[in-house]
Amino acid sequence: MLIRPVLRWLDDRVGGAPFFSKALNRVFPDHWSFMLGEIVLYCFIVLVATGTYLGFFFEPSGREVVYDGSFAPLQGVEMSAAYRSALDLSFDVRAGLVMRQIHHWAALVFVATMVVHLARVFLTGGYRKPRDLNWVVGVTLLVLAIVNGFLGYSLLDDLLSGTGVRVANAILLAVPFLGPDLAFGLFGGEFPTEDLVPRFYILHVLVVPAIIVGLLSVHLALVWRQKHTQFAGEGRTETNLVGERLWPAYAMKAGSLFFLTVAMLAALGGLAQINPIWAYGPFRSGLATTAVTSASQPDWYMGWLDGALRLMPAWELRTEWFTLPNPFFGGVLVPSLFFGLLYAYPFLEARWTHDRHRHNLLQRPRDNPGRTGIGAAVASFYLVLFLAGSNDVLAGVFEVAPESITALFRVLVIVLPAAAFALTRRLCRELQASGLRPIAEPGGPRPQPEPEPEDPRGGVRR
Amino acid sequence: MERSAAVALTISTLAALGLAAVYIAGGQPQAEGVLLALCLGGIGVALGLWGKDIGGSHREPGAEPAVVTAERPELPSDAGPRADVAASLDRGGRALGRHDRRRFLGRFFATAAGALGLAALFPLRSLGPAPGGALRHTAWREGSRATVDGRPVRAADLAVGSVLTVFPGDDTSEDSATVLIRVDPDRLDLPAGREGWAPDGLVAYSKICTHVGCPVGLYQETTNELLCPCHQSTFDVLRGARPVSGPATRSLPQLPITIDDEGFVVAQSDYEEPIGAGFWNRERRP
Numbered sequence: 001m002l003i004r005p006v007l008r009w010l011d012d013r014v015g016g017a018p019f020f021s022k023a024l025n026r027v028f029p030d031h032w033s034f035m036l037g038e039i040v041l042y043c044f045i046v047l048v049a050t051g052t053y054l055g056f057f058f059e060p061s062g063r064e065v066v067y068d069g070s071f072a073p074l075q076g077v078e079m080s081a082a083y084r085s086a087l088d089l090s091f092d093v094r095a096g097l098v099m100r101q102i103h104h105w106a107a108l109v110f111v112a113t114m115v116v117h118l119a120r121v122f123l124t125g126g127y128r129k130p131r132d133l134n135w136v137v138g139v140t141l142l143v144l145a146i147v148n149g150f151l152g153y154s155l156l157d158d159l160l161s162g163t164g165v166r167v168a169n170a171i172l173l174a175v176p177f178l179g180p181d182l183a184f185g186l187f188g189g190e191f192p193t194e195d196l197v198p199r200f201y202i203l204h205v206l207v208v209p210a211i212i213v214g215l216l217s218v219h220l221a222l223v224w225r226q227k228h229t230q231f232a233g234e235g236r237t238e239t240n241l242v243g244e245r246l247w248p249a250y251a252m253k254a255g256s257l258f259f260l261t262v263a264m265l266a267a268l269g270g271l272a273q274i275n276p277i278w279a280y281g282p283f284r285s286g287l288a289t290t291a292v293t294s295a296s297q298p299d300w301y302m303g304w305l306d307g308a309l310r311l312m313p314a315w316e317l318r319t320e321w322f323t324l325p326n327p328f329f330g331g332v333l334v335p336s337l338f339f340g341l342l343y344a345y346p347f348l349e350a351r352w353t354h355d356r357h358r359h360n361l362l363q364r365p366r367d368n369p370g371r372t373g374i375g376a377a378v379a380s381f382y383l384v385l386f387l388a389g390s391n392d393v394l395a396g397v398f399e400v401a402p403e404s405i406t407a408l409f410r411v412l413v414i415v416l417p418a419a420a421f422a423l424t425r426r427l428c429r430e431l432q433a434s435g436l437r438p439i440a441e442p443g444g445p446r447p448q449p450e451p452e453p454e455d456p457r458g459g460v461r462r
Numbered sequence: 463m464e465r466s467a468a469v470a471l472t473i474s475t476l477a478a479l480g481l482a483a484v485y486i487a488g489g490q491p492q493a494e495g496v497l498l499a500l501c502l503g504g505i506g507v508a509l510g511l512w513g514k515d516i517g518g519s520h521r522e523p524g525a526e527p528a529v530v531t532a533e534r535p536e537l538p539s540d541a542g543p544r545a546d547v548a549a550s551l552d553r554g555g556r557a558l559g560r561h562d563r564r565r566f567l568g569r570f571f572a573t574a575a576g577a578l579g580l581a582a583l584f585p586l587r588s589l590g591p592a593p594g595g596a597l598r599h600t601a602w603r604e605g606s607r608a609t610v611d612g613r614p615v616r617a618a619d620l621a622v623g624s625v626l627t628v629f630p631g632d633d634t635s636e637d638s639a640t641v642l643i644r645v646d647p648d649r650l651d652l653p654a655g656r657e658g659w660a661p662d663g664l665v666a667y668s669k670i671c672t673h674v675g676c677p678v679g680l681y682q683e684t685t686n687e688l689l690c691p692c693h694q695s696t697f698d699v700l701r702g703a704r705p706v707s708g709p710a711t712r713s714l715p716q717l718p719i720t721i722d723d724e725g726f727v728v729a730q731s732d733y734e735e736p737i738g739a740g741f742w743n744r745e746r747r748p
Contacts, residue, residue, distance in 0.1 A: 027532040094489035098498070101491070130537055163676060163692065170674035170739035173597075179741045180597060184590035190597065191675075192636055227534055241532045244516075249528055252513025259506030263499040270495010309674065309709060310693045316711040318745055325740025326711050327674050360534060392694055402694045403707050 028250045029230035029243035033124075035257055036117040037223075042261040043110035044216065050103040051152075051205065057093050059085035060201035062157070062194035064284075071278050079282030082197040083157040086277055102269030107149045109265065111301040114142050122345075123375050124362040126229050128355070132346035134222040137215050139342050144212050146301050151204040153275070153299055157197055160275075162283025164298050166191065167309070171331035176324065192283075229362045238360045297390060307388030308334045311409055334385075369428035376424035377417035384413045463515045467508040474504025597744075598736045600668075601638040602717060606630035608642060608666070608727040617664055617721045620644040625681040627669060630729065637737055639669040639677060640717055642727065643699055645686060652716070653702045659718040664727065666717040667703045670738040671695055673710040688714070712740070 011017050028034075061081040067074045069084065070091050089096035118138065121127055127135035150168070154161045169191040172183040188195030227241060236242045244250050268274075298306055308330035317324035341348075349371070350356065365372040387394065388409040395402040477500035484493045516528050558564055607614040608628035615628055626642045629635075647663035659665075667688070671678050676692035681699075687706060688697045695708030703714035715737050718730035736744055 027530055030529070094485060095494055097491045098494040102495070166676060167674045167692065173739050173741040176742045180593035180743075181590070184593050184596075185586065186590070188590050190593075190637065226537060235531060239534050239536075241534050242529060244528050245530065249513055249516045252509050252516070256506045256508075256510035256513055259502045259509060261506075263501075263503035263506055266495050266502060267499035268495075270492050270499065306693075312709050314695075314705060314709050314711045316740060320745055321743070323740050323742050323744045325742075325744070326709055327739065330709075331674075358537065392691070406694070406708075
């Protein structure tokens with residue numbers, strides 16, 4: 001075997017054998033929902049790989065050129081160099097289109113699995129001390145993923161993404177005091193500018209990904225240091241870990257999941273067309289206003305913000321010296337409140353419940369009806385905003401006026417979360433009382449939650 | 463298990479060869495995606511099957527079961543090491559001098575760091591010009607001819623119900639985009655103070671929606687309403703383009719126009735108020 005000499009060679013220079021043997025024997029608790037975070041990581045790897053490939057062909061420039069590539073309908077059309085290079089890499093670079101589509105799909109799945117991962121951590125109380133710290137890192141990663149998705153989508157400089165950036169411009173303008181300076185600082189002047197593409201490019205391929213890599217490393221290092229949580233069950237306590245070892249069981253499982261995730265993204269990228277920019281045409285400053293667009297939809301993770309803009313009644317605060325424009329409420333206030341509360345939740349909960357203990361055993365959603373109710377309320381709130389983001393499409397499907405749909409959603413966005421909260425909380429309580437258990441749950445009857453053991457060191461807890 | 467895994471890996475191998483063949487033959491997106499998925503999926507399935515087998519029926523004698531229990535060490539350090547950290551910091555602090563001297567110099571350091579931070583903020587200004595009046599003005603001036611594709615528009619060319627997107631001369635910057643609509647002059651009911659802005663029922667409004675700045679692209683002649691496709695704000699063309707439904711709160715600004723001696727549509731001035739989406743000091747007179 002070659003492995004032993006190599007290990008000896010390495011250990012002579014680096015040391016660290018005790019760490020590696022401990023790492024190989026490390027135990028990972030097993031539950032399907034613990035794999036969600038891994039899928040996020042694998043999507044990120046795919047994003048970096050395909051993004052790098054695309055970077056070899058993409059020209060991040062807003063200068064005007066005339067198209068003469070192989071897509072006949074756009075021959076002779078004026079467009080930005082960025083849009084042209086996106087067309088070229090779709091039609092004239094071999095394997096370019098499949099790479100671009102895999103990249104786009106990976107971005108959608110990246111954010112989607114992040115949200116599901118977050119929901120799992122939320123509903124099982126996985127964010128409680130000591131993992132409240134990592135929750136903050138995770139929420140930041142979600143914000144960055146959404147921002148970078150939006151930047152990447154806008155880079156192609158097609159008509160549809162141009163509309164998205166236009167909305168982003170208005171939301172920036174709506175920020176009190178700083179708005180116009182923020183917008184002019186981001187775009188290099190009054191929107192739309194030629195600087196937009198190169199600026200978004202450096203943010204999309206360097207600045208934001210670098211921060212993501214840094215925080216992802218912190219996120220994983222903290223998981224490694226604090227070790228996984230586990231669900232309660234026979235033989236599982238706050239002070240042990242029941243599961244499979246890193247080598248080989250966990251490594252095989254994780255490796256398998258990696259390949260299956262990438263396989264799924266490749267299949268989507270090959271078979272499911274996404275963002276056919278050639279059908280939208282180029283975004284050309286000014287002249288883009290002459291093109292009629294309707295049913296313009298952003299990527300799914302921006303849909304709730306668009307919905308919030310659409311649902312906001314036509315109010316705005318206007319005084320002689322200060323204006324709070326209408327998009328402020330849907331575009332600035334709603335996301336700020338949402339993410340602010342998301343960041344603060346672990347600390348708010350600890351304060352409400354006076355819970356200062358460390359937790360390694362997860363709760364099932366029914367174990368904490370109030371929290372699960374909040375989760376359901378937030379999910380339904382999000383769902384209504386998301387659907388409201390396509391009120392025009394829904395109006396077309398159901399053949400009613402968009403205003404009626406909007407009026408309905410305005411009611412639902414208040415009523416549905418309240419109902420979801422009450423209903424879910426009640427359901428959780430009844431499930432608790434019934435003693436019904438999921439069929440496949442390992443471990444059989446659950447022991448009564450143990451009282452938190454006294455900290456032997458006293459005084460150093462917190 | 464062995465047989466299924468071997469089949470999966472064989473499919474993977476064949477798909478990889480197929481992928482190379484497709485690429486050499488000129489590429490085909492669907493085939494590339496499917497073959498790549500088969501390559502990766504085959505390996506994934508094989509790894510999964512093998513991993514699932516651990517601790518199962520084929521367990522070698524003496525091998526441990528798949529599921530094991532390990533200790534979870536307490537996270538916090540003992541009181542001793544914690545105290546050591548504090549003591550080490552103190553030791554360094556003492557080495558830096560007496561308490562009052564440290565505090566004295568410390569303040570200077572804090573001031574210097576603050577000043578550096580402040581100075582480092584200034585280059586942010588280079589990222590974009592100060593907005594100044596840019597949000598309050600467009601390229602329209604007194605006498606600017608309304609053009610389509612650079613050609614001036616003759617008032618006589620617009621019948622009742624016609625709608626055009628026009629720009630001032632050769633300037634096609636977005637904030638100048640304007641919709642020119644001919645309506646029945648008798649039905650026109652503009653706000654006071656706009657007399658003479660709409661010769662013969664020819665009205666010109668900013669095309670940039672006052673909600674978030676999308677082009678107000680759809681004109682419904684039957685209702686005389688302009689509709690923004692982004693968030694469904696509608697504006698009543700006959701009544702100064704005031705918002706009728708949707709999230710927009712402000713009327714589309716109206717461009718005062720007239721018709722010059724040669725019959726072309728020209729502006730009387732720039733818009734009198736900022737066009738497009740709002741901003742915090744919009745109502746302040748500069």
